[in-house]
Amino acid sequence: MASPWIADPASICLRLILSLVLGGIIGFERELNQHAAGFRTNILVCIGSTLIMLLSIYGFNTFVDEPNVRLDPARLAAQVISGIGFLGAGTIIRTGTSVKGLTTAATLWVMAAIGLAVGAGFYFPAILTCGLVFVSLQVLNKVELRYLVANKAHSVHIISAGGTETLGTISEQLLGERIEIKKLNVEDGTVDAAAAREEIESLPPLHITMTVVLPKQTPICKFVERLKAIPSVKAVKVD
Incomplete structure (x- = not known):
């Protein structure tokens, strides 16, 4: 054997x-x-x-x-x-x-x-x-x-040049498109030193971070395009 x-x-x-x-x-x-x-x-x-x-x-x-x-x-x-x-x-x-x-x-x-x-x-x-x-x-x-x-959550980072009213505009648009907001965090940006010396009357940028769930028929690219279409929104990043 x-x-x-x-x-x-x-x-x-x-x-x-x-x-x-x-x-x-x-x-x-x-x-x-x-x-x-x-x-x-x-x-x-x-x-x-x-x-x-x-x-x-x-x-x-x-x-x-x-x-x-x-x-x-x-x-x-x-x-x-x-x-x-x-x-x-x-x-x-x-x-x-x-x-x-x-x-x-x-x-x-x-x-x-x-x-x-x-x-x-x-x-x-x-x-x-x-x-x-x-x-x-x-x-x-x-x-x-x-x-x-479509059921997955996405982390969205937005830089806005406007004040807190921009947050209301963004929220209204998202809710109008049936986009669910899971988490929301807003931070005030710092005013640029050079701009302060020149006494430019502008609001500091807002850094908005939110977790959203998109509807099934909403592509991410279309979602980003609609956010960028808001006048005060300067940058959008989706993870």
Whole structure:
């Protein structure tokens, strides 16, 4: 009976090549959508996880017959699952109320799991998981863009040259377009020193930060254009 702790070169090659293919499938989808972790990153994560799994199972077969040695194939695999979190955390970016990179981080974590499964010879679950991940990224992304984006909150930063009456104008316009205001923060800007010396009678700029939820049929670009159309609004930024 062949030893379960020894793998032939053909089996090792098969597992590494399969992990390259599965990682490439998901990486290609990520690359098409211009995400930070693209084609090469997903391939490297999947192949690296496969290699570590192979090392964990077969790399220490020399010590199998030692009386005081007990092999644990899951030990290195557990370190991969926890260690991949550092790579995933580097892809997460928080800007205002929006958080970007969570899907990319989750994809890397799943790719590590797929690589470990391939390295352990768990072929069918690895291939099935790869297919499910690909379908989830492709199909569910379209569903999200069509049905869920409108329910997301956007952080809006407005610089106005007018006084507090501008805030009333902006609020009336947003409410008239059925745009829900979740949070509102207003700060007075400082008067420019040069303008003060010249005794220019102008109000200090207002810095308005608000969190809004747009109606389903309101594109962000149209929303920004209507805000900029207000005479006293000088700059608009939406996150």
